Amino acid sequence: MATKRDIDYVDAFPPTMEALARGEVLLVSTDGQDHSSGMVIGWGSIGIIWGRAIFTAFVRPSRHTYSLMEATEDFTVNVMSPEFKQAVSFWGKASGRDQDKWAKTGLLPTPSRHLRSPIVEQGILHFECRTVHRHDLVPANLAPEIGHAFYASGDHHKVYYGQILACYGI
Numbered sequence: 001m002a003t004k005r006d007i008d009y010v011d012a013f014p015p016t017m018e019a020l021a022r023g024e025v026l027l028v029s030t031d032g033q034d035h036s037s038g039m040v041i042g043w044g045s046i047g048i049i050w051g052r053a054i055f056t057a058f059v060r061p062s063r064h065t066y067s068l069m070e071a072t073e074d075f076t077v078n079v080m081s082p083e084f085k086q087a088v089s090f091w092g093k094a095s096g097r098d099q100d101k102w103a104k105t106g107l108l109p110t111p112s113r114h115l116r117s118p119i120v121e122q123g124i125l126h127f128e129c130r131t132v133h134r135h136d137l138v139p140a141n142l143a144p145e146i147g148h149a150f151y152a153s154g155d156h157h158k159v160y161y162g163q164i165l166a167c168y169g170i
């Protein structure tokens with residue numbers, strides 16, 4: 001893989017928000033052994049909390065990726081270009097519980113700089129994140145219209161706050 005250049009996470013904000021809206025972002029984590037996998041995320045934010053740059057991701061407990069996030073407390077966020085639309089679509093439909101998403105799509109796990117979770121080699125922008133806080137949504141505290149629209153069958157997201165240890169891309 002060609003060396004990717006460091007990018008200020010503030011400069012990475014606009015393309016990442018645009019890619020989230022287009023469904024072109026993959027979150028990847030690992031069980032800390034020999035298994036890594038991930039999924040498409042459409043929600044997320046980047047900001048400053050506790051004096052640190054933080055990527056916030058929302059993961060439902062029903063996801064296989066959730067078990068990986070819980071196992072290792074680190075994850076990567078990978079922005080993909082439109083040419084990988086088909087592969088990314090598979091990552092947003094299938095579950096890593098019963099499919100090897102890497103093998104099925106040809107996307108390649110590559111060691112990250114600081115984490116046990118790999119990055120997606122073909123990605124154009126990467127965030128390496130260490131989970132510094134996580135919490136469950138509180139159903140009773142959700143605005144009713146959001147509860148009805150997104151949680152009619154439960155499976156409330158867990159919110160992960162990942163300190164951005166590195167941000168780089170092409």
Ligand SMILES: Cc1cc2nc3c(=O)[nH]c(=O)nc-3n(C[C@H](O)[C@H](O)[C@H](O)COP(=O)(O)O)c2cc1C
Binds near residue numbers: 063
């Ligand atoms: C455009 C798009 C955005 C998504 N965003 C999220 C998200 O932010 N959080 C989440 O838990 N699932 C999200 N999903 C659903 C997961 O990507 C999907 O359920 C995936 O198959 C889970 O895989 P896993 O079981 O291997 O973790 C999204 C799916 C799509 C297509």
